[in-house]
Amino acid sequence: GCGRGLPPPRPLDELPARPTGPSAPVPIDRKQALAYLSITRSHPRWLVERWLDRYGFEAADRWTSFNNEPAPVTLRVNTIKTSVEALTALLAARGVMVAPGRWSSRTLVVQQGNPLATDLAGQGLFLAQDEASQLVAELVAARPGQRVLDACAAPGGKTAAIAGGMADRGLIVAADLRPARVALLARTLAGCGCRSVRVVRLDARRTLPFAPVFDRVLVDAPCSGVGTLRRDPDIRWRCTPGDLPALAATQAALLRAAAAVVVPGGRLIYATCSSEPEENEAVVERLLAGGAPFARERPAGNAPSQLIDGQGQLRTLPHRDGLEAFFAAVLRRNGGA
Known part of the structure; x- marks a missing residue:
């Protein structure tokens, strides 16, 4: 269902006008x-x-x-190497002005200049990463010394953020399948100075070669990407509703395999950059309905309450939050302390 061409342009005077009338759903x-x-x-x-x-x-x-608006450049500060305050000063000295993110304490939004054109870009002090994506990594909330699996880790931004949140102490296994993606993942993590991470190549849709030993497992699943049309506008003409069932089947397989390696009392975090229910809550419900020993849990830590829905799931909405549409659910495995 992907690969459709762009529709031909229409004269401006032929474009449908915005409807008017009483306010209603x-x-x-x-x-x-x-x-x-x-x-x-x-x-x-x-x-x-x-x-x-x-x-x-x-x-x-x-x-x-x-x-349809240009997306700002947003940075995630790599706290393994620097701090928000120190990086802000370093960027300012190079003519790059930034402001704090609205939702994440580690986000900087570029207001003037290009940080990627400075000498800081190659030092691993920051990564360009959408703020909603950063919030997903923060939901993992791993503590120093814990074991974490990032099952679909490339290009590595969320893995690096998790390592920073753990003060780079513990063990993170970062996995992906395609060799080029694994190589990119390894470069990103090396550049960020992540010493707690081990990179592996595996197919996370299949039974994983691990016992249930991980305190946190993140499944940042491949998805339609329709929540990120501002940053990747071509998606709007590539994907169709016919793509969603196959994507959901893959997502369900990833989540099912990941669930098996979570330690009792540990957390399984499922996330997408899709707005559509088939890829989001329906995948979570499919796992729980199949008898997996998990229950939804409201995110711990500093997750903004305005972004958490009635089922305790992170859901960012462009029209409400000024963020790309992301989804994440935290599931706690039964048992444990």
Whole structure:
């Protein structure tokens, strides 16, 4: 279902106008609303129809507007090598002005200049990483000395963030499948100075070669990516709803395999950069319905309460939070202390 070409451009005076009328979850003229969101806002009709039905027109309108705006450069400070304050000063000395992130204490948002063009870029002091992605890594909440598996780790930004949160003390096994991805993962972690990480190549969809010894297991699953259209606009024309069942099947296999290596009392964290339920809560529910000895758990630590839904899951929404649409659930394995 991927690989469709871009639709031909239409004259501006032919583009559907924004619907007007009383405030309601769905405008009276649904057909006009969908035409406006899909054609004028340049989004796939199947996707904006889903957003319209779940969140209403005003939210879908703000969401598509968000996706059509340039994304800021956001940095995650590598606390293994530096601090937020020290990096802010180093960047300022090179003409790069930054501001703190809204949600994560380790995020810096670039307001002026290009940090990637400075001599700091090759020193492993920071990684360019979306703020919502950083929040997922923080949900792992591993403590120094614990064992962690990052089952789909490339390119390595979340692994490095987990290592920083553990003060680089303990053991992190970072895994991926394709050789090029494994090589990229190893380069990222070496550049960040992560001494607690061991990189392995494996197919995380299959039975893993580990006993249930990990205190934390992160499955940052391959997904449609439809939550990140602002940063990767080509996705909107590559993927179709027909892609979702196969993606969900892979995600379910990854989560099932990962569940088997969590120590009793440990946590399994499942995450995607998708907005769609089939890839998110439905995958979690499939694992729990199959009898896996886990229960949902509200994230510990500093997870912003505004971003946690009624089931204790992280859910970032562009129209509400000013972040790409990410999802994450923390599952605690039964037993243990």
